[in-house]
Amino acid sequence: MRVLxxxxxxxxxxxxxxxxxxxxxxxxxxxxxxxxxYECARNRVYDLIVLDLMxxxxxxxxxxxxxxxxxxxxxxxxxxxxxxxxSIIQLLNAGADDYLAKPFDLGELIARAKALIRRGKGAxxxxxxxxxxxxxxxxxxxxxxxxxxxxxxxEYRILEYxxxxxxxxxxxxxLLEHLYDYNWEHHSNVIEAHVSNxxxxxxxxxxxxxGELPDASAETAGVIETMRGRGYRLAPELEAExxx
Amino acid sequence: xxxxxxxRSIAFRLIVAVLxxxxxxxxxxxxLSYGYERHSHFRSFDVMxxxxxxxxxxAVQDADDHPQDDVMLVQSDLHxxxxxxxxVYAANGRLLGRSANWQGxxxxxxxxxxxxxxxxxxxxxxxxxxxFNASRIIDVAEPGGGKLRxxxxxxxxxxxxxxxxxxxxxxxxxxxxxxxxxxxGPLIAWLLHRGLLPLRQLAALASNVxxxxxxxxxxxSARLTPELAPLTQAIESVLSRLEAxxxxxxxxxxxxxxxxxxxxAVIKSSLQLLGVKRRTAEEYKAGLERCLAxxxxxxxxxxxxxxxxxxxxxxSSPCTPSISxxxxxxRLTFTELQTVATLRQVLLVAGALPAEECTVPLTAEDCRxxxxxxxxxxxxxxxxxxxxxxxxxxxxDAVELVIEDHxxxxxxxxxxxxxxxxYRGDPSRTRATGGTGLGLAIARAIVERAGGAIVLASxxxxxxxxxxRLPLASEDSSSLPKSPSA
Numbered sequence: 001m002r003v004l005x006x007x008x009x010x011x012x013x014x015x016x017x018x019x020x021x022x023x024x025x026x027x028x029x030x031x032x033x034x035x036x037x038y039e040c041a042r043n044r045v046y047d048l049i050v051l052d053l054m055x056x057x058x059x060x061x062x063x064x065x066x067x068x069x070x071x072x073x074x075x076x077x078x079x080x081x082x083x084x085x086x087s088i089i090q091l092l093n094a095g096a097d098d099y100l101a102k103p104f105d106l107g108e109l110i111a112r113a114k115a116l117i118r119r120g121k122g123a124x125x126x127x128x129x130x131x132x133x134x135x136x137x138x139x140x141x142x143x144x145x146x147x148x149x150x151x152x153x154x155e156y157r158i159l160e161y162x163x164x165x166x167x168x169x170x171x172x173x174x175l176l177e178h179l180y181d182y183n184w185e186h187h188s189n190v191i192e193a194h195v196s197n198x199x200x201x202x203x204x205x206x207x208x209x210x211g212e213l214p215d216a217s218a219e220t221a222g223v224i225e226t227m228r229g230r231g232y233r234l235a236p237e238l239e240a241e242x243x244x
Numbered sequence: 245x246x247x248x249x250x251x252r253s254i255a256f257r258l259i260v261a262v263l264x265x266x267x268x269x270x271x272x273x274x275x276l277s278y279g280y281e282r283h284s285h286f287r288s289f290d291v292m293x294x295x296x297x298x299x300x301x302x303a304v305q306d307a308d309d310h311p312q313d314d315v316m317l318v319q320s321d322l323h324x325x326x327x328x329x330x331x332v333y334a335a336n337g338r339l340l341g342r343s344a345n346w347q348g349x350x351x352x353x354x355x356x357x358x359x360x361x362x363x364x365x366x367x368x369x370x371x372x373x374x375x376f377n378a379s380r381i382i383d384v385a386e387p388g389g390g391k392l393r394x395x396x397x398x399x400x401x402x403x404x405x406x407x408x409x410x411x412x413x414x415x416x417x418x419x420x421x422x423x424x425x426x427x428x429g430p431l432i433a434w435l436l437h438r439g440l441l442p443l444r445q446l447a448a449l450a451s452n453v454x455x456x457x458x459x460x461x462x463x464x465s466a467r468l469t470p471e472l473a474p475l476t477q478a479i480e481s482v483l484s485r486l487e488a489x490x491x492x493x494x495x496x497x498x499x500x501x502x503x504x505x506x507x508x509a510v511i512k513s514s515l516q517l518l519g520v521k522r523r524t525a526e527e528y529k530a531g532l533e534r535c536l537a538x539x540x541x542x543x544x545x546x547x548x549x550x551x552x553x554x555x556x557x558x559x560s561s562p563c564t565p566s567i568s569x570x571x572x573x574x575r576l577t578f579t580e581l582q583t584v585a586t587l588r589q590v591l592l593v594a595g596a597l598p599a600e601e602c603t604v605p606l607t608a609e610d611c612r613x614x615x616x617x618x619x620x621x622x623x624x625x626x627x628x629x630x631x632x633x634x635x636x637x638x639x640x641d642a643v644e645l646v647i648e649d650h651x652x653x654x655x656x657x658x659x660x661x662x663x664x665x666x667y668r669g670d671p672s673r674t675r676a677t678g679g680t681g682l683g684l685a686i687a688r689a690i691v692e693r694a695g696g697a698i699v700l701a702s703x704x705x706x707x708x709x710x711x712x713r714l715p716l717a718s719e720d721s722s723s724l725p726k727s728p729s730a
Contacts, residue, residue: 009506011538015513022520054502081505082498103509106516 001047001117001161002027002178006037006063007079008055016050016109023110025140025153027181034058041067045177046074047117050109053080053091061094068095075116079104114138121164128163130234133202133223135163144205144223154179155198158191162224162234171231195232199224255436262432263425270421274414281413285406286372290361293374297399299323300330304340304395306382315382315393317341328401329366329373335394349398364400370407373400442472450479458487499666500549503680507542514538541680548682551613552665555689567717568608570615570643571597571636577615578634581623590623591631598638603717605694614690617683618647618710625651625708638716642696645712653704662700663688687712 003026007013010032017028029046031037034055041049041063049067053060064076078091078099091099097119098112114137118126128135134143140156142149151159157179162170172191202223224232252260303322304315317332317340324330324343331342331349342348346366360375376397381390446466453460460483466472518531578592585592604611622632630650637644654662666681684700691698696714 009510011510011534011541012506012513015510015517019513019517019520022517081502081509083501102505103512106513106520 001157002029002045002181003113004029004031004037004040004046004049006031006034006040006049006055006060007052008032009052015106019106019110020050020113024114024137025157026113027179029181034060034063038063038066041072041074042070043177044072044074047120047178048113049074049076050113051076051078051096053078053082061091064091064094064096073120075120077109077112077116118164123164128160130163130166131223133163133234135160142202144202147205149201149205151198151201152194154194155201158194158198159202162232166234169227169231169233174231195224195226255433255440258436259429259432263429266421266425266428270418270425273421274418277417278410278414281410285410289372289401289403289406290374293361293372293399293401296324296328296330296401297374297376297378297397300332300397300399301376301378301380304332304378304380315340315380315395325401327369328399329371330397330399332398333396335396340395363403366400370403371400372403372406373398442466442469443475446472446476446479453483455490458483496665503545503666504542507538507545511535511538511542545680545682548680548686552682552686552689555610555686555693566605566607567603568606568611570602570604570606570611570645570714573608573611574615574634574636574645577612577619580612581616581619584620584623585632588623588626589628590626592619593631593633595633595635597636598643600638602636602638602643604643604696604714605717606690606714610690610693614687614712615645617687618712621683621687622647622649622651622708622710625649627651641716643714643716645714647710647712648707649709650707653706653708654700654702655704656702659700659702663698 001024003020005013005016005020005028007016007030013030013032017030020026020028026048029040031040035057037049037051037055038058040046051060051063055063060078060080064078067074067076075097076095078096079102080087080091080099081102083101088099097116100109100112114126118124118137126137128137132145134146136142137160140153140160142151142156142159158175161175161178175191223235225235226232299322300317303318305318306315315334319341326345329343329346331346332340334340339348349364362373362375364371364373374397376399377394378397379392379394381392383390442463442465446462449460449462460480462472462476462480466476514531514535518528523531574594574597578594582592606614619632619634626632626649632650633646633648635646635648637646663684665685688698691712691714694714696712698713699711700708701711702708
C-alpha cells in the first residue's frame with residue numbers, strides 16, 4: 001500500500017514515514033507543503049493520504065476540498081493541532097475520513113491508517129479470506145488451507161494488494177505504483193520476479209497438504225492468474241468467496 | 245465610617261432639579277402676588293374710604309335753626325354700609341354725628357390735618373380708619389363772605405373682606421403652582437424616559453457585543469445626535485481595537501498551541517518509533533539522540549515564547565531606565581556567532597564603529613538578544629561563501645544599525661509578515677535550519693520597547709537588509725553603568 005504524507009514539520013514527517021514503512025510496510029511519499037501535496041495526490045496512486053492541517057502555501061482543508069472536488073475517493077486521515085468540535089465537524093463535512101489530534105500515538109496512527117485503507121478497499125475485517133487463502137493484515141501472515149505460508153515483505157504486500165482488489169485485473173504498473181514510493185527505481189521485471197516467487201510459495205503450501213503435485217486444472221492451477229500483457233488477478237474461484 | 249455615596253440616576257437628578265426650580269418659582273409667585281394683591285386691594289379700599297368720607301362731608305349742612313351751632317350732620321340722607329363706623333366733630337369739640345354701632349373715640353386735633361390712616365379694633369373686628377380734617381364755608385349769602393367752619397371726620401370700614409380677597413387670590417396662585425408641580429413631575433419623568441431612549445438602545449446594542457460577535461451597528465440617528473455621536477464613536481473605536489487585539493491574541497494562542505503540540509508530537513513519535521520493531525543498540529542510541537535534539541527544540545520554543553511574553557508585558561509597564569553600549573554589544577555578539585558563521589562558511593564583516601559612545605535605552609541582555617537574533621536570521625539565509633555586512637552609524641539623536649546579507653532574499657508577498665509571531669516564509673528552509681518563527685518577532689518587540697523602528701528590505705535573489713533605528717539614551721540616564729554585563 002502506498003501512503004502520501006503531507007506534513008511540513010520535517011522531524012515529524014521523518015518519524016511518521018519511518019513508522020509507516022517499518023510497521024505495516026507501506027510505501028510512503030512525503031510532501032512538505034499543501035501545493036506539492038495536492039499535486040502528488042492528483043496522480044491517484046495512493047491508498048491513503050495523511051494530511052496535516054496547518055501547511056504552508058495551501059492549507060490542509062483546501063487540499064482536502066480540492067481533492068474531493070475532483071471526486072477523488074482516496075481515504076484521508078487528518079492530523080490536527082486544533083481543538084474544538086467545530087473544526088472537526090468542518091473537517092469531516094469537507095470529506096475527511098478520520099482525524100488525529102497532535103500529539104498523537106504512533107500505534108493509533110498506524111492502526112487508523114490500516115483501517116482506512118481496509119475500508120477504502122471495501123473490507124471490514126482485518127483478516128481477509130479468498131477461498132482457501134487467509135491473509136491476516138495485522139500479523140501480516142498468510143495461510144492456505146490453514147497452513148502458514150512464509151512470504152517476504154514485498155511478496156506479502158503484493159498478495160495483500162491483490163486480495164484487496166477482487167475481480168480486478170491488476171496491472172504491473174498499478175502494483176508498482178501502489179507498492180513503491182517515488183524514490184524507487186521502477187522496473188516491472190522486479191514485480192514479475194516477486195509474483196513468480198509468491199505463486200510458487202502459495203502453490204507449494206497446497207502440495208504440502210496434498211502430498212502430490214498440483215493439477216493443471218482445478219483451483220490448484222494457481223492462486224494468482226497472469227493475464228498476458230494486462231496484469232494479474234486472484235483466481236476467480238478464490239475471489240468469489242472474498243468477503244466474509 | 246463613611247458610607248459610599250451611591251450616585252443617583254441622571255434622570256432622577258434632572259427631575260429633582262427641575263421640580264426644585266419650579267417650587268422656588270412657585271414660592272416667589274405666591275410672595276409677589278401677595279404683595280401685589282395687598283397693594284392693589286388696599287389702594288382701592290382707600291379710594292373707597294375717601295369716597296365715603298366725601299359722602300359724610302356732603303351730609304354736613306348748615307343748621308340755621310340751631311341756636312349755638314351753625315353746622316349739623318344730616319344722617320337721614322346718609323347711606324353707608326351698616327358695618328362702617330364714623331364720627332364727625334366740629335372744631336370746637338362738639339360731636340356732630342356718629343354711627344350707631346360705635347361708642348366713638350375722643351377727637352384728637354393734634355393729628356395732621358389731612359388723610360391719616362390707622363387701624364382699629366371695634367366690636368372685635370379689624371377696621372381701617374381714615375381721619376380727615378375738613379372745612380366748610382357756611383352762610384355764603386351773608387355779608388362778610390360767610391364763616392369758615394372746621395370739623396374732623398373719622399371714617400372706618402372693616403378690612404376682613406379685603407383680606408379675604410387677598411388671601412383668595414394668593415391661595416389661587418399657590419394651589420395653581422402646586423398643581424402645576426404635581427403635573428409636571430411625572431410629565432418630566434416620562435419625557436426624560438422617552439428622551440433617553442436612544443441612549444438605552446445604544447447600551448443594549450453595546451451589551452450584545454461579545455468575544456464571539458463583535459458586531460456593533462449603531463442606528464444612523466445615534467451617529468447624528470450631537471450627544472450620542474462621541475459615545476458611539478468611542479464605543480466603535482474601542483471595540484475595533486479590542487477586536488483586533490483579541491484576534492491577534494487568539495491567533496497567537498492558536499499558533500503557539502500548534503507549535504507546542506507539533507513539537508511534543510515530534511518527541512512522542514520519535515520515542516514510539518523506537519518501539520515499532522526490535523532494533524540494534526546503535527539504532528536505539530541514534531534514536532535517543534534524535535529525541536534529545538527534539539526536546540532541545542521544544543525547550544527553545546518555550547524559552548523564546550517566554551522571552552516574547554516578557555518583552556510584551558514589560559512594554560506596557562514602565563520599565564526601569566536601562567542603557568547599554570550597542571557597539572560593545574555588537575563586538576560581543578560577533579565573537580559569539582563567529583563559530584556559527586565559520587560552520588556555515590559565511591563571512592561576518594563589521595564596518596567601522598562610530599568613535600563616540602552609542603548608548604541605547606535597552607538592557608545589555610536585550611541588546612545582545614536583538615543583535616544575535618538579527619545576525620542569526622541573516623546567517624540562516626546566507627549561502628556558503630557569502631558575506632554579511634554590519635554597519636553602525638550614529639547621528640545626533642539616534643543609532644542606525646544595518647545588517648546586509650546576500651542570501652536568497654524574501655518574497656515580496658512574505659515580507660509584510662516576517663515580523664509576525666510563528667510566521668515562517670519558507671517552512672522547509674527555516675525548519676531545516678531550526679528557526680522557531682519567533683526570532684524576528686522578538687527583535688521587533690525589543691526595538692519597539694526602546695522606542696525605535698525596524699525595517700526589513702529585500703530583493704529576491706540578491707539579499708536582505710535589516711535596518712534598525714534606535715534612539716540614543718537620554719543624557720540624564722547616562723550616569724548609570726553602561727558596560728554590558730558579559
